[in-house]
Amino acid sequence: MSIKTFELISTTxxxxxxxxxxxxxxxxxDDNPVAGILVAPEWWGVVEHPKTITERLAKAGYAAVAMDVYGEGKLTSDAAMANMWMEQVLEDPDMLMARCRLILNDFSDQLAVDGDKLAAIGYCFGGKVVLDMAREGMPLKAVATFHGDLTAKQPADKNFKAxxxxxHGREDSMVTMDAIENLKKELxxxxxxxxxxxxDDAKHGFTNPNADERAAKNDIDLGYNETxxxxxxxxxxxxxxANLG
Known part of the structure; x- marks a missing residue:
């Protein structure tokens, strides 16, 4: 399926x-709107991997947007820089969620997007972002995380509709199986x-083809697992x- 891509600029x-x-x-x-999926990237920002994910989703028939939660299109391959940016936005979780809501609203306002059929997927840091969006009661029918940070802004309650x-990768040294058990209890x-x-045999970052290169460059425990x-x-x-049709 052929696709079209463009930037969406939301101003805080x-x-x-x-x-x-x-x-x-x-x-x-506008005559044929399709279901929309928001993509929350890893801590690197809107780099090649999340862009590729949005393109693959579009080829599968969905509208998709890779969310720039850092602002100004910031991206990096340096873990120390990525960690600093991530910590900056996590210091103000209400601001982070306001940015996500802004992008969600601007995305669902696109005439080609069916605003009644929205979902979100997140990778690593982005996993926390999309779970928190659902915890905040944003209008998402479905949320998926890949090797995601599962810590909660606040625990899920009746507002969580998704x-x-x-x-999760069993060999993930950054998000433990204990974190999975805690999420189960919360949900x-x-x-x-x-x-x-x-x-099995999957580490943190296992969906990202650049994970091994990033691991070597930054001396962190990431790994791609093609299977x-x-x-x-x-x-x-x-x-x-099943959830968006």
């Missing part, structure tokens, strides 16, 4: 430009419908089909 109330990246199926239009798919308490898939990446992508498309 204090004038910061969030430069997100949209991919749409060529046939999506179905959840959690994709059970809020009566959230969830599925957790754990992949887990492919299987989890197929599962994601099934999950989205």
């Amino acid at each position: 109330e204090n004038g910061i430009e969030l430069i997100s990246y949209i991919a749409l199926p060529e046939n999506a239009s 179905k959840v798919l959690v994709t 059970d308490t809020a009566e959230v419908d969830y599925t957790i898939d754990v992949y 887990a990446a492919k299987q989890s992508w197929d599962n994601l498309l099934e999950f989205m089909k």
